[in-house]
Amino acid sequence: MQLGYKLAAEGFGPADLIRQAVRAEEVGFDFVEISDHYHPWLDVQGHSPFAWTVLGAIAAKTSRIGLATGVTCPTVRYHPAIIAQAAATLALVSDGRFTLGIGAGERLNEHVVGQGFPSVRGRHERLREALEIIRRLWSGGYQSYEGRHLRLEDARVFDLPEQLPVIAVAASGDASARIAAELGTGLFATEPKAELVEAYRRFGGAGPRYAEAPMAWATDEKQAVQAALKTSRWAVTGWKVMSELPNPVNFEAASATVTEEDIRQQFAVGPDPEPFVAKVKTYLDAGFDHIVLQNAGPDPDGFLDFFASDLAGPLRGLA
Numbered sequence: 001m002q003l004g005y006k007l008a009a010e011g012f013g014p015a016d017l018i019r020q021a022v023r024a025e026e027v028g029f030d031f032v033e034i035s036d037h038y039h040p041w042l043d044v045q046g047h048s049p050f051a052w053t054v055l056g057a058i059a060a061k062t063s064r065i066g067l068a069t070g071v072t073c074p075t076v077r078y079h080p081a082i083i084a085q086a087a088a089t090l091a092l093v094s095d096g097r098f099t100l101g102i103g104a105g106e107r108l109n110e111h112v113v114g115q116g117f118p119s120v121r122g123r124h125e126r127l128r129e130a131l132e133i134i135r136r137l138w139s140g141g142y143q144s145y146e147g148r149h150l151r152l153e154d155a156r157v158f159d160l161p162e163q164l165p166v167i168a169v170a171a172s173g174d175a176s177a178r179i180a181a182e183l184g185t186g187l188f189a190t191e192p193k194a195e196l197v198e199a200y201r202r203f204g205g206a207g208p209r210y211a212e213a214p215m216a217w218a219t220d221e222k223q224a225v226q227a228a229l230k231t232s233r234w235a236v237t238g239w240k241v242m243s244e245l246p247n248p249v250n251f252e253a254a255s256a257t258v259t260e261e262d263i264r265q266q267f268a269v270g271p272d273p274e275p276f277v278a279k280v281k282t283y284l285d286a287g288f289d290h291i292v293l294q295n296a297g298p299d300p301d302g303f304l305d306f307f308a309s310d311l312a313g314p315l316r317g318l319a
Contacts, residue, residue: 001284001289001290001291001315001316001318001319002030002031002066002208002289002290002291003029003030003031003291003293003312003315003316004029004030004031004032004033004066004068004210004290004291004292004293005020005021005024005029005031005032005033005292005293005295005304005307006032006033006034006035006070006212006292006293006294006295007020007021007032007033007034007035007054008035008045008294008295008296009034009035009036009037009047009048009049009051009054010035010037010039010040010041010042010045010047010048011040011045011046011047011231012047012300013047013049014049014050014053014054014057017034017049017054017058018054018057018058018061020032020300020301020304021058021061021062021065022058022061022062023301023304024065024304025062025063025064025065027304027305027307027308027312028307028308028312029065029307030065030066030290031065031066031067031068031097031099031290032058032065032066032067032068033067033068033069033070033101033210033212033292034051034054034055034067034068034069034070035051035069035070035071036051036052036069036070036071036072036073036101036109037051037108037109038077038108038109038110038112039108039109039112039247039248040248041108041232041234041235041248041251042231042233042234042248042251042252042255043248043249043252044230044231045231045248051069051072052086052090055067055069055090055094055098056090056093059090059093059094059097059098060093064097065097066097066098066099067090067094067097067098067099068098068099068100068101068168068210069099069100069101069102070101070188070210070212070292071101071102071103071168071170071188072100072101072102072103073102073103073104073105073106073109073110074102074127074130074131074134075104075105075110075123075126075127075129075130075149075150076105076110076111076113076115076117076118076126077105077109077110077112077113079150080129080130080131080133080134080137080150080152081133081137081152081155083100083102083130083134084133084134084137084138084157085137085157087100087134087165088138088157088159088160088161088164088165089159090165091161091163091164091165092159092161096161096163098165099165099166099167099168099186099208099210100165100166100167100168101168101170101188101210102127102130102131102167102168102169102170102184102188103127103169103170103188104120104123104124104126104127104170104176104243105117105123105243106242106243106244106245107243107244107245107246108242108245108246108247108248108251111246117244117246122149124175124176124179125148125149126149126150127169127176127179128179128183129145129147129148129149129150130150131167131169131179131183131184132145132147132183133145133147133150133152134167135167135183136152137152137155137156137157138157138160138164140156140160141156142154142155142156143155143156166185166186166207166208167183167184167185167186168180168184168185168186168187168188168207168208168210169183169184169186169187169188170188170189170190171187171188171189171196171199171200172189172190172191172196172239173196173199174199177196177199177200177203177205178199178203180200180203180205181199181200181201181202181203181204181205182203182204184205184207185207186205186207186208186209186210187200187205187207187208187209187210188210188211189209189210189211189212189288190211190212190239191211192211192213192282192283192285192286192288193286194285194286194287196286197209197286197287197288198287208289208290209287209288209289209290210288210290210292211283211286211288211290211291211292212292212294213268213279213280213282213283213291213292213293213294214228214232214235214266214267214268214279214294214296215267215268215269215275215276215279215293215294215295215296215297216228216232216263216267216268216269216295216296216297217269217270217271217276217295217297217299217302217303217306218269218270218271218297218298218299218302219271219302220270220271221269221270221271223297223298224267224269224270224271224297224298225260225263225264225267225269226260227296227297227298228263228267228269228296228297229258229259229260229263231296232263232267232296233255233258233262233263234251234254234255235266235267235296236255236258236262236263236265236266237251237254237255237258241254267279267296271306273306273310273311273314276293276311276315277311277314277315277318280293280315280318281318284318284319291315293307
């Protein structure tokens with residue numbers, strides 16, 4: 001098992017994210033994962049820096065900790081040729097510490113380039129084509145590709161690492177788990193669903209399995225719940241909502257009826273390690289082996305200290 005720290009790019013500016021990553025390495029996390037967004041989920045979060053610039057700076061300021069996107073959509077806002085080049089470069093400058101998390105995207109971030117946002121089927125078709133393009137470019141030499149949705153013309157990524165990054169593909173059901181198994185080298189999920197891991201393995205997947213565990217730490221449980229309710233209530237709306245709404249104002253409206261009890265049901269909250277350990281265990285029991293701790297509490301530095309003093313030991317003991 002490896003433990004990751006989620007860099008919430010929607011909630012902090014680039015300099016603070018870089019500082020948090022350095023601290024995460026100091027307190028013993030195995031990797032950091034950053035969201036690759038154009039917009040935050042809610043205006044109150046107030047940030048959304050360019051993830052690839054932040055990752056490059058983290059690579060320069062750290063020496064051990066792994067890096068990952070969680071996740072990048074390589075089909076609308078980006079062309080997969082750009083992601084193939086960016087990921088290869090980041091793998092080189094981080095000495096092989098980078099994992100490329102890939103997903104079908106959310107309207108929130110992809111509609112901004114004025115190309116619309118496809119249906120679920122269209123997203124899966126584009127994701128498959130994007131992965132085929134990335135893998136083709138990573139095989140070396142000049143490459144072309146003619147897909148139903150995406151094209152590549154006589155392109156080559158000149159700087160390729162000897163060991164290519166893991167491609168962890170986000171899945172929410174059988175269709176995307178199959179894409180992860182056939183065209184990725186890892187799995188990425190946000191829920192502790194054993195059936196996702198089972199489907200990934202059934203379709204031939206054998207790589208690392210990443211998942212995000214929602215939690216909110218504070219010295220007082222009420223404070224933790226209120227912080228998560230303020231900035232992260234969008235997370236309880238479900239994937240059908242999260243993938244389709246276009247702007248933070250829409251998520252403000254969609255999450256207006258979320259309650260403190262809703263937060264308690266989805267997030268591990270409070271000052272004590274027990275609920276956090278129990279939350280991580282649900283993901284391990286489901287078959288995931290790279291668990292990202294996604295803290296929505298009000299004090300990221302306090303959470304990092306809490307991890308070092310009270311949480312790391314019990315979590316490592318689960319393995």
